[in-house]
Amino acid sequence: MDIARIAPRIKLSLQSQDGQDGAVFGSGVAQLCRGVEQWGSLNKAAKEMNMAYSKAWRIMKHTEASFGIQLLERNGAHGSVLTSEGALLLHAYDELQEQISLYAEKRLEEILKSKRP
Template structure:
């Protein structure tokens, strides 16, 4: 089993429904980097409407906005992470990194000798 490894994914769920996980986190980070939900959706090969639904559903279930938008103007508008959106993406990634380390240790403990 030395050449094998364990993979895991973590989701925040509410009443059995996915609220936040790897996909929405990547979407938010891409919006943050590109300054636009539309550009982020294109970069991730998804429709704008799907990206919008993912964000709106998460916001509704979490009870706070993840993105703030500015329309038009001299700079053409855009989308930006709210402070809670920034915190959520950061702590989700930190949690995943730490969890992966723990999972690696457990995997080695239980499967290294098989």
């Protein structure tokens, strides 16, 4: 394989400052939030991820409890929407992930160029 075709893969996760319960806002929670944003439904978001609704519900409740913020506003049979805090956290996560990935790609390229024989 050509070394120039190697790219970094960075997995970002956010946790509460005490971090004692292990809950994080990572790619899975972000994907659920994006699904809620797109389809207006946690159930639909879970199904699109091949995840049981009950598991998605547990993940969201655990993350909300750990972070001390409500991510979703649930409207019963009418679905769910992201709260302003949920949308802010999702967009901050996405922006951080993008910036970190771009930085890592650039740095890897610089390092590989500087270390070539």
